[in-house]
Amino acid sequence: MSETTTHIPDEKVRIGAPSIPGFTEEGEDLSPINDNDNSPLGGASTKAHSHGGGVETPDSSRAGRLTSTNVEDFAKLTGREEDWRFTPLKRLLGLHSEDLTGAAPKVELTGNDIAQLSVISAEDSLNGVAHTPDDRVSANAWKFASQTQVVTIPKNAEGANASLRITGESLVPAAQHLIIVAEENSEATVILDHVGSAVLAQNVEFDVRANARLTVVSLQAWEDDAVHASSQQAVVAQGASFKHIAVSFGGDLVRVNPSARFAGERAEIELYGLYFADAGQHLEHRLFVDHAVPNCKSNVLYKGALQGKDAHTVWVGDVLIQKAAVGTDSYEANRNLVLTDGARADSVPNLEIETGLIDGAGHASTTGRFDDEHLFYLMARGIDEKTARRLVVRGFLNEIVQQIGDEALQERLTETIEEELAATEN
Amino acid sequence: MSTLEIKDLHVSIETEQGEKEILKGVTLTINTGETHAIMGPNGSGKSTLASTIAGHPRYTVTSGSITLDGEDVLEMSVDERAKAGLFLAMQYPVEVPGVTMTNFLRTAKTAIDGEAPKLRTWTKDVKEAFSKLKIDADFAGRNVNEGFSGGEKKRVEILQLELFKPKFAILDETDSGLDVDALKIVSEGVNRAQDENEMGTLLITHYTRILRYIKPQFVHVFVDGHVAEQGGPELADRLEEEGYDRYLNVKA
Numbered sequence: 001m002s003e004t005t006t007h008i009p010d011e012k013v014r015i016g017a018p019s020i021p022g023f024t025e026e027g028e029d030l031s032p033i034n035d036n037d038n039s040p041l042g043g044a045s046t047k048a049h050s051h052g053g054g055v056e057t058p059d060s061s062r063a064g065r066l067t068s069t070n071v072e073d074f075a076k077l078t079g080r081e082e083d084w085r086f087t088p089l090k091r092l093l094g095l096h097s098e099d100l101t102g103a104a105p106k107v108e109l110t111g112n113d114i115a116q117l118s119v120i121s122a123e124d125s126l127n128g129v130a131h132t133p134d135d136r137v138s139a140n141a142w143k144f145a146s147q148t149q150v151v152t153i154p155k156n157a158e159g160a161n162a163s164l165r166i167t168g169e170s171l172v173p174a175a176q177h178l179i180i181v182a183e184e185n186s187e188a189t190v191i192l193d194h195v196g197s198a199v200l201a202q203n204v205e206f207d208v209r210a211n212a213r214l215t216v217v218s219l220q221a222w223e224d225d226a227v228h229a230s231s232q233q234a235v236v237a238q239g240a241s242f243k244h245i246a247v248s249f250g251g252d253l254v255r256v257n258p259s260a261r262f263a264g265e266r267a268e269i270e271l272y273g274l275y276f277a278d279a280g281q282h283l284e285h286r287l288f289v290d291h292a293v294p295n296c297k298s299n300v301l302y303k304g305a306l307q308g309k310d311a312h313t314v315w316v317g318d319v320l321i322q323k324a325a326v327g328t329d330s331y332e333a334n335r336n337l338v339l340t341d342g343a344r345a346d347s348v349p350n351l352e353i354e355t356g357l358i359d360g361a362g363h364a365s366t367t368g369r370f371d372d373e374h375l376f377y378l379m380a381r382g383i384d385e386k387t388a389r390r391l392v393v394r395g396f397l398n399e400i401v402q403q404i405g406d407e408a409l410q411e412r413l414t415e416t417i418e419e420e421l422a423a424t425e426n
Numbered sequence: 427m428s429t430l431e432i433k434d435l436h437v438s439i440e441t442e443q444g445e446k447e448i449l450k451g452v453t454l455t456i457n458t459g460e461t462h463a464i465m466g467p468n469g470s471g472k473s474t475l476a477s478t479i480a481g482h483p484r485y486t487v488t489s490g491s492i493t494l495d496g497e498d499v500l501e502m503s504v505d506e507r508a509k510a511g512l513f514l515a516m517q518y519p520v521e522v523p524g525v526t527m528t529n530f531l532r533t534a535k536t537a538i539d540g541e542a543p544k545l546r547t548w549t550k551d552v553k554e555a556f557s558k559l560k561i562d563a564d565f566a567g568r569n570v571n572e573g574f575s576g577g578e579k580k581r582v583e584i585l586q587l588e589l590f591k592p593k594f595a596i597l598d599e600t601d602s603g604l605d606v607d608a609l610k611i612v613s614e615g616v617n618r619a620q621d622e623n624e625m626g627t628l629l630i631t632h633y634t635r636i637l638r639y640i641k642p643q644f645v646h647v648f649v650d651g652h653v654a655e656q657g658g659p660e661l662a663d664r665l666e667e668e669g670y671d672r673y674l675n676v677k678a
Contacts, residue, residue, distance in 0.1 A: 337524070370523075372483060373520045374520055376482055377519065378530075379503070379504035379508070380480050380507075380513075380516075381508055381538070382538035383533055383534055384503075384537065387533065391525050391529065392524050394524070395523070395525040396524030399524075
């Protein structure tokens with residue numbers, strides 16, 4: 001039910017004159033292959049179009065992923081690609097193959113008026129500040145998004161609260177492009193609240209500038225027929241902290257790919273997620289944390305519950321600690337709770353470490369069952385079956401809800417979980 | 427007074443080799459205020475009886491009856507049995523992910539009583555129960571049985587027994603895996619529950635040592651799925667000296 005993969009490149013090259021092959025005086029030299037300044041994720045080069053990451057980088061490394069704003073650079077999908085192998089392509093309803101000519105979901109900003117919403121053209125140079133598409137759907141969205149909505153948190157702002165209600169009103173495949181800019185030393189919480197019905201390919205950029213503190217909650221509360229593929233990329237500058245919480249409940253197929261890249265030292269990235277898949281739903285989260293610079297910290301925790309026939313969740317967590325990223329402290333974990341037969345949770349943590357000079361790096365993945373013995377125990381104490389399930393799910397997911405820190409938002413999520421539980425029982 | 431009545435109970439389980447009969451006609455009557463010890467060698471069906479009374483889905487009753495004050499227990503779901511006043515202290519309490527002890531205890535108490543306990547007295551009751559059973563107060567915030575030692579799990583079972591106040595408690599080898607100190611603490615908890623609630627107790631055990639702390643009026647010896655002999659406390663003393671060989675030899 002679960003799969004664990006730790007990728008360590010096979011090829012080793014000796015540096016210096018070590019007495020043990022594969023070791024230098026600094027410790028084990030795990031990946032000299034990427035030991036060059038042209039790494040496709042090394043600083044400014046990420047923004048240039050790169051194709052396959054060049055010959056020096058093996059495809060098996062996350063650093064070798066093709067990135068391009070041009071959809072034609074990506075081969076047509078077959079479903080056999082590593083990053084699509086779990087996704088039922090037919091249910092993307094053309095997001096990967098068709099022209100995305102539908103109207104983008106409506107965006108409304110509410111909150112405490114500190115954040116500003118503006119619109120820029122697709123030609124504006126701000127586009128791509130933090131983001132380069134790394135799969136075909138994201139590139140297709142890039143091509144067809146006719147404009148970009150930008151939320152700006154001004155420099156030094158405290159307690160900014162911005163809720164973007166993103167309402168889908170049609171099932172014609174559409175593209176959307178959003179940029180959130182947290183200017184220097186600002187502090188903000190931004191909620192992307194996806195509701196309604198849509199077939200949407202979406203790119204969201206987060207430009208987290210020096211010493212900014214940005215919390216983002218991407219809530220996928222779609223109607224049952226929605227299809228949503230969202231690529232959300234952040235670049236996190238020196239001293240900044242970025243907390244991203246993906247919450248997926250609604251929709252037929254939801255695929256959210258949050259990725260975050262350190263661009264300066266002493267920054268922190270936290271990626272949290274919670275999902276609840278019902279019968280027939282496909283909820284996929286593929287995340288990427290790129291430690292490209294020294295002395296940064298990242299923490300990843302995703303928790304999911306599954307219930308009903310053919311409920312399917314996918315979690316793939318790529319963490320790359322590049323050669324330069326000495327002093328990194330990183331941990332990622334995914335925990336799934338399978339509530340009934342017929343549901344499937346795939347969980348694949350990938351940790352690539354290219355330097356031995358780190359403070360810590362770890363990963364964990366567990367997929368547990370709420371089984372007859374748990375149920376018997378709770379029922380033997382007078383608790384009926386429905387209540388027993390709710391008790392367990394609520395408790396299990398609450399760990400993520402508690403991470404949010406914003407009371408109003410926590411309450412809202414607790415309510416959402418309650419609604420989900422109530423809906424599941426009907 | 428309440429009465430739990432078991433009549434000619436036959437119980438089977440599904441195995442890979444097909445259906446296997448474990449209980450082969452068990453008859454037993456317990457009244458509130460009474461303590462019955464069920465003793466017997468491993469595999470004699472003691473725990474099957476306990477789980478069947480509580481309604482574990484693994485066990486199929488093929489014939490016979492269990493009634494509580496005339497009400498058909500076998501017709502009740504597992505939670506209905508608990509609400510009717512039956513409590514099983516489990517041999518192997520499971521860890522329940524994501525549910526704190528505090529939340530669990532309150533939810534169960536509410537379900538059993540049919541109304542939420544008064545907050546102030548409930549908090550006090552829980553605190554006292556923790557302290558009497560020498561369970562660290564920090565356990566209240568931990569998930570049910572998660573990371574508890576074997577002895578801690580048994581204490582937490584008795585904690586529930588004291589808080590839920592059932593009419594009948596079935597203790598399924600609660601003594602196994604306990605050191606002398608823990609055995610004493612657990613036994614005192616059972617005795618308190620008996621004193622306070624007129625509880626009837628079905629004490630299932632392999633060993634006689636718990637009978638030094640919890641005194642049964644009746645002892646039933648289980649062999650091969652039925653009661654081979656019954657008597658008073660003196661029967662337990664005899665088992666202490668002779669063991670179960672006598673019964674097993676008879677069978678051979």
